[in-house]
Amino acid sequence: MTTPSKRRSVAQEAAVTGTGLHTGAETRATFRPGPSGTGVVFRRTDLEGAPHVPARLSEVEALERRTAIGHGSVTIHTVEHLLAAVAAHEIDDLLVDLSGPEPPILDGSVAPYFAALTEAKPVEIEGEPTLLTVQAPFTVTEGDASYLVAPSKRLQLTVTIEFPHPLIGRQVGSYEISPESFARELAPARTFGFTSEVAALQAKGLIKGASTASAIVLDERGVVNGGRLRWPDEFVRHKAADILGDLALTGGRVRAHIVATKPSHSGNVALARALARAAKRSGVPAMDIGRIMDVLPHRYPFLLVDRILEVEGEKRIVGIKNVTINEPFFQGHFPGHPIMPGVLIIEAMAQVGGMLLLSHFEAQNVEDKVVYFMSLDNVKFRRPVLPGDQIRFELEMIAFRGKTCKMKGQGFVDGQVVAEAEMMAVVVDK
Numbered sequence: 001m002t003t004p005s006k007r008r009s010v011a012q013e014a015a016v017t018g019t020g021l022h023t024g025a026e027t028r029a030t031f032r033p034g035p036s037g038t039g040v041v042f043r044r045t046d047l048e049g050a051p052h053v054p055a056r057l058s059e060v061e062a063l064e065r066r067t068a069i070g071h072g073s074v075t076i077h078t079v080e081h082l083l084a085a086v087a088a089h090e091i092d093d094l095l096v097d098l099s100g101p102e103p104p105i106l107d108g109s110v111a112p113y114f115a116a117l118t119e120a121k122p123v124e125i126e127g128e129p130t131l132l133t134v135q136a137p138f139t140v141t142e143g144d145a146s147y148l149v150a151p152s153k154r155l156q157l158t159v160t161i162e163f164p165h166p167l168i169g170r171q172v173g174s175y176e177i178s179p180e181s182f183a184r185e186l187a188p189a190r191t192f193g194f195t196s197e198v199a200a201l202q203a204k205g206l207i208k209g210a211s212t213a214s215a216i217v218l219d220e221r222g223v224v225n226g227g228r229l230r231w232p233d234e235f236v237r238h239k240a241a242d243i244l245g246d247l248a249l250t251g252g253r254v255r256a257h258i259v260a261t262k263p264s265h266s267g268n269v270a271l272a273r274a275l276a277r278a279a280k281r282s283g284v285p286a287m288d289i290g291r292i293m294d295v296l297p298h299r300y301p302f303l304l305v306d307r308i309l310e311v312e313g314e315k316r317i318v319g320i321k322n323v324t325i326n327e328p329f330f331q332g333h334f335p336g337h338p339i340m341p342g343v344l345i346i347e348a349m350a351q352v353g354g355m356l357l358l359s360h361f362e363a364q365n366v367e368d369k370v371v372y373f374m375s376l377d378n379v380k381f382r383r384p385v386l387p388g389d390q391i392r393f394e395l396e397m398i399a400f401r402g403k404t405c406k407m408k409g410q411g412f413v414d415g416q417v418v419a420e421a422e423m424m425a426v427v428v429d430k
């Protein structure tokens, strides 16, 4: 895996059909070429309007025994094996049509997805891929799972698992991920479960589609139904493949050495969030709306940042907000005479500042943190902001102590200052 210069999609369609592990629903998953820059996007073709769910951290909904994305009736369960195949092929842009709520479990491994994508003929397309690289080591912990992330030019996964079962015990595996090595060493490794857990999982409405054909099922002594392992350490290999699938939710190709101990889906997603925030991204000038939503808790109508243009370490950040006539506040502020409320200009400035402040906490889980603004000083409104304006916010860190900081910000429209303020903020645990 040398430094790639082109994004990748597929040249043609390919599909797999089968039963979902948790929902038990019969679903067909069809891979289709995606235009450059779209990322990996699921479409629920069984629902009215075929709603889209991007494979991004902002969409993560549930993490028990699987990774589910979307929301409410548009939830898509168990995306990790499909996404592991996408990541292993280094595919950046792809449409995945689903005729039901869950990609099929198939034999419980990533291999059928990897084969379907090979059949769809991965090809280079226009545009530069997004690479996530880290400059310095950091750790992430979530429940029993812990991860050390270290700089590396390639993606390497070193995984340790421990299960008190005679066939598993402690297993350690280290894998340098390339399409070829993944196909050989990880793709065929199947998911596994224990007969002792079946009743509890069924009671939660999970594993409705489970069978000994779609997983390694273990009782106290060994594999039930006379099943055979593909490798003695098939278990740790599968967990490594799961990590790759969950990392695809960063929206980029990760280049780092990840040392994972007792990984879980919630741990993998915490790891992905830490990478999304801390890693340097190439191939994109800044953060798009997907990454902003990975970091900030704000949502419509209160998400007031459209794009981060520049981040200079932890010192300076530049973000923009496009102000359109469709903003909900224009309806009443004022009828027939729309002007953006000054306090919302400052709120937008503060949200850009929050992105800068949260970048200090790169090793921790950003979803557990929230930025509170404590004081505003020297607030000045210089010019009105009208529909059609693009506000460019530039913020500088003046002081940073513990969890508290002071930032100075200015908002510009067409190069003219519209507002300025100094703000004190603190990062607190939710």
Ligand SMILES: [Zn+2]
Residues within 6 Å of the ligand: 080, 081, 191, 238, 242
């Ligand atoms: Zn899995």
